[in-house]
Amino acid sequence: MATSTNNLLGTVKYDFPPMYSEVIRFFMKRDFTNRLRSYSKSLLSLSVWFLLVFTVLQIPASRQFWLADLANFFRPHLVLAAFMFFVVSLLAGTRMTKFAASVVVVLNAFLTVHTLDGPTIDAKADAVQISSCAGRSIRLVTANLFNENRSTDAFLQLVSEENPDIVLTQETTELWNAAIDKLDGYPYHSDERVWLRNDMKMISRFPIVSEEISSGGARYRDLKRHPMRFEIKMPSPAGPLVVYLIHPESPRDPARWQQRNMYLQLLSESVAAEPQSARIIVAGDWNTPPWSPYFQYFLRLTGLKSMDAGWWLRSTRIFRKLGSIAFLGTPIDHVVVSAGLRSCGFRIGPKFGSNHLPVIADIGF
Template structure:
């Protein structure tokens, strides 16, 4: 051989391990940069949407940094470059972890112990993804949980009503099968609230949205916002049902931000009345690490809490078994300062692509729910009251 290197050749396995370590460092740096985008540029569509995947970015970044740390024990042709790359990746990962932890704790309260002898108010929020309200799994879940209030999104009330009529049953099933007796429906039929407590006041708003190019007839850019004042026996509870547009395109992301602006105006108007407590709950289509979500909490003096103390998947993709990997925490709630959160948990898979969010609240002197209406008497779908 005319040209022979004096450097001994490394075994193939060591070379492959070195390549894996280089890829780990590069990957950790890349995913950390994607995650940091949501903090550095929250007013841009793509950057803000990175907040949905911070848990995945953190897991991938940690794996990459650990793989890179193994590479520190190997000899590399560009040793100084490798150590610099790993150090930058590690710093980026630490920065992302720190910012994520800080935003998780921002505007977050610890759950309080339920006072003995006082019944908590249990509220369940479910994006049912057009699941029929008469579904046996859904009804069995509600019967088992026995909630005081149920807030549902993506109901398609017009089609639900047709299905009930075909079965020859009162639309909505209020007062039966775990559904509380009082029924209220949003103006567009997407938001539906069942309540054991009488409804003192109702405010239904429609926020007009921009139609993205190429949208189908099925897609509706308009979204509704439903606010109900409930008579709990203590201070009235202002319940705000939330469901903005999903930010899958820039135009839909702008629709979501307009919706949040309207939520802010509504909450401020309720606070001006100074006549009760506030609970805003539903599918926010926003991760808790989104700057816009935190802005709504901070500017309106609202706080939240998470199941187990950390945001968990409520909306999953493809299959429930993959929800820890392919999913995002988008179902949230927020309460005003006068409300104590005693428990937050997630329900089981009920057939939707969202898991139920279960929140228990401590309100003083809550009256016991009235008995369900006569099961032989149909319920009015607009008021939930029994009619002869």
């Protein structure tokens, strides 16, 4: 097969080998083009209907099946995927495919936003009280330091600039333990044997009255990690502040998913057993997105509310291998508080070398 083209030097002919000539003739056939278009439409339709069925079944299946709950980590990404399928279906889909794609978009958006309209602190409703936060609030910073992160300067600089009253850390190696001990203005530290406390640490401007590991007894004897419970003496007549520092397993496989769920069950029971008048903060790396039924179950059982409210939550867990782009991550570091406390501000801090971003919460009392 030969073809030619015109340029400034005249007509140039190209001779293709017989094998390539047959391939070119095949792709130039109208029948092949029509079949390719038909296959593409079928694949688009199959993908849209699969996503619709998956979305409908995923929510009730999340409490029973690991993969279904794992999808909750990527709920904003599912919304984006659904919208992309909707756009493509408008251009090339059948009428039924367009209808299914529109249902997928609406359903995923509803599931994402509706969950966030659940047990959270309404920032607008609380705005009137925020003006009275001056002198009646504390600042808390919680961060997963990341075991492989050996650069301490950025996080220590963040603490110095934010000047929090309480700092909670997870994955606190000996390097980090020594570095945090050198911070000025924090005379009260949790037990230095962080390896016995799942590598978690607290430093505080206020006295730590008590510190204990919530073991749960024989019922939770198979649990590998445990929450830490602290009582902090506050400069107010309202009594001590109860702080739970947590870091359950990352649910990367079914066994660790079960460990995380057992951890959250123990945490729920421990917090629910606190006196009704207790002022409680639960903070740390939950390894649980807000769309997970296990996170929602904790809030319903305890009556606590998440401080991070809004129709779109910023990621706190980022992926360093993907360039640490926040949008590609998911929000799993939370601060939740009891009814006796209120939100005076909630922010996500900057990158500091970890695969998590720090959370900065101003809590009124």
